[in-house]
Amino acid sequence: MIRHLLAAGDLDASTATRMLDTAGEMASLADREVKKLPTLRGRTVVNLFYEDSTRTRTSFEVAAKRLSADVINFSAKGSSVSKGESLKDTALTLQAMGADAVVIRHSASGAPYRLAQWIRGCVVNAGDGTHEHPTQALLDAYTMRSRLGRLAGLNVAIVGDVLHSRVARSNVALLHTLGAKVTLVAPPTLLPVGVGAWPCATSYDLDATLPDSDVVMMLRVQRERLTAGWRDSFFPSEREYSRRYGLDAARLRRMPDHAIVMHPGPMNRGVEITAEVADSPRSTIVEQVANGVSVRMAVLYLLLGGSS
Amino acid sequence: MSYPEMTDATTVAPKQVLNPADIARTVDRIAHQILEKTEGARDAVLLGIPTRGVPLANRLAARIAAFEGISVPVGVLDVTLYRDDLRMRAARAVGHTDVPADIDGARVILVDDVLFSGRTVRAALDALSDIGRPRAVQLAVLVDRGHRELPIRADYVGKNLPTSLTESVRVFLRETDDEDRVVLTGGTVA
Numbered sequence: 001m002i003r004h005l006l007a008a009g010d011l012d013a014s015t016a017t018r019m020l021d022t023a024g025e026m027a028s029l030a031d032r033e034v035k036k037l038p039t040l041r042g043r044t045v046v047n048l049f050y051e052d053s054t055r056t057r058t059s060f061e062v063a064a065k066r067l068s069a070d071v072i073n074f075s076a077k078g079s080s081v082s083k084g085e086s087l088k089d090t091a092l093t094l095q096a097m098g099a100d101a102v103v104i105r106h107s108a109s110g111a112p113y114r115l116a117q118w119i120r121g122c123v124v125n126a127g128d129g130t131h132e133h134p135t136q137a138l139l140d141a142y143t144m145r146s147r148l149g150r151l152a153g154l155n156v157a158i159v160g161d162v163l164h165s166r167v168a169r170s171n172v173a174l175l176h177t178l179g180a181k182v183t184l185v186a187p188p189t190l191l192p193v194g195v196g197a198w199p200c201a202t203s204y205d206l207d208a209t210l211p212d213s214d215v216v217m218m219l220r221v222q223r224e225r226l227t228a229g230w231r232d233s234f235f236p237s238e239r240e241y242s243r244r245y246g247l248d249a250a251r252l253r254r255m256p257d258h259a260i261v262m263h264p265g266p267m268n269r270g271v272e273i274t275a276e277v278a279d280s281p282r283s284t285i286v287e288q289v290a291n292g293v294s295v296r297m298a299v300l301y302l303l304l305g306g307s308s
Numbered sequence: 309m310s311y312p313e314m315t316d317a318t319t320v321a322p323k324q325v326l327n328p329a330d331i332a333r334t335v336d337r338i339a340h341q342i343l344e345k346t347e348g349a350r351d352a353v354l355l356g357i358p359t360r361g362v363p364l365a366n367r368l369a370a371r372i373a374a375f376e377g378i379s380v381p382v383g384v385l386d387v388t389l390y391r392d393d394l395r396m397r398a399a400r401a402v403g404h405t406d407v408p409a410d411i412d413g414a415r416v417i418l419v420d421d422v423l424f425s426g427r428t429v430r431a432a433l434d435a436l437s438d439i440g441r442p443r444a445v446q447l448a449v450l451v452d453r454g455h456r457e458l459p460i461r462a463d464y465v466g467k468n469l470p471t472s473l474t475e476s477v478r479v480f481l482r483e484t485d486d487e488d489r490v491v492l493t494g495g496t497v498a
Binding site: 018021022025026028032033034036037038039067301302303304305306307 | 386389390394395396397398399400401402403404405434438439440
């Protein structure tokens with residue numbers, strides 16, 4: 001088994017499948033009266049979050065607590081980081097306190113890799129810059145598999161701000177490994193340079209992609225990364241963006257009857273997805289959150305559960 | 309198989325302890341004993357512990373149904389996440405757990421192939437208490453090989469098999485191994 005989870009691209013098919021299968025067993029815990037397993041008793045998991053996050057941090061916290069690990073939440077705001085402490089010093093401090101695993105979110109791509117070189121415990125990447133967000137890709141794959149019964153051969157469209165999206169990068173890597181076919185759909189300004197080398201297709205035309213898609217995954221328009229002056233150079237206006245790349249009821253009808261709509265959250269209702277689509281039974285958005293807990297339990301168990 | 313470095317001891321050939329007919333008779337007897345000790349399997353639930361406790365639980369349920377026409381619910385209780393030796397080796401694959409709807413107030417009969425240290429049963433008892441509160445918990449095993457490390461005993465034993473710690477007991481069942489037999493392997497003689 002692997003020691004760190006830094007990138008979905010590092011996972012081979014058997015490791016990824018084992019994580020999804022384990023997540024399936026963890027999911028049955030949600031129906032029980034006592035939602036707790038003694039498996040990681042005495043282990044300490046540190047949530048080290050340098051960026052704002054609600055669902056990922058909470059999800060990791062719930063997952064670790066359901067496995068009886070002790071959880072320490074550390075957010076850069078209100079910590080020594082605001083006094084100028086470096087990532088390395090923070091990491092070594094946490095290690096000295098006995099962290100067995102560090103779950104890190106950082107605005108710099110590659111921060112989890114550096115961290116893994118400095119500390120002895122496991123490192124789990126919970127999103128680094130515009131690079132990767134492997135547990136999101138795992139929970140998305142888990143959701144597709146449980147809704148559609150398989151991953152191999154599925155046509156998955158990932159739509160929107162691919163340029164800034166670590167979710168898209170992780171999904172492309174993992175879905176390719178597991179045999180699904182991914183098409184990235186975005187305006188040319190929001191596709192990264194070099195996307196031609198990725199194991200996926202690209203398109204500028206959402207309407208043409210929809211009829212063949214088993215899964216349509218909408219990405220958030222990342223307002224905080226499309227900073228004021230820059231936003232205008234990616235697309236003329238939010239209104240035009242949502243006309244061309246937003247998912248509304250009319251576009252939902254163009255999708256096959258079995259096809260599902262996904263979104264990693266948080267949503268900008270009315271921009272990339274309309275409220276009607278987000279709340280439709282074809283949307284798996286709430287399910288994805290529940291599955292996130294099961295998948296993160298599986299990851300923590302497989303990284304921390306055995307001998308270290 | 310021979311080990312060149314072992315000069316003063318040789319391994320003993322595997323010894324068959326139970327043949328298919330023995331296993332069938334043993335399962336029949338345990339099914340009768342369960343009926344006897346649980347007033348006709350009243351409120352009984354059979355929970356097999358993977359891997360080979362599961363087919364055994366199914367066989368017991370089938371025999372109970374054949375003898376008295378009673379259908380006893382059967383489930384699967386995976387104890388991996390409750391084991392006390394998880395830290396001794398790499399993370400193990402988690403098996404499937406499928407417990408019949410309500411075990412509150414039921415008489416749960418845990419079923420496993422071999423009773424050895426008792427640690428698996430300890431884990432099963434912990435797992436069970438997180439799922440519900442049975443009225444009573446009993447234990448049925450095909451083979452009891454001794455060497456308990458915890459104060460645990462079986463209520464129904466197929467065969468008591470005195471062993472040494474260097475030996476291992478292997479249970480083969482049709483459902484998992486394509487054949488029915490129990491063999492004793494690995495003991496050494498001077």
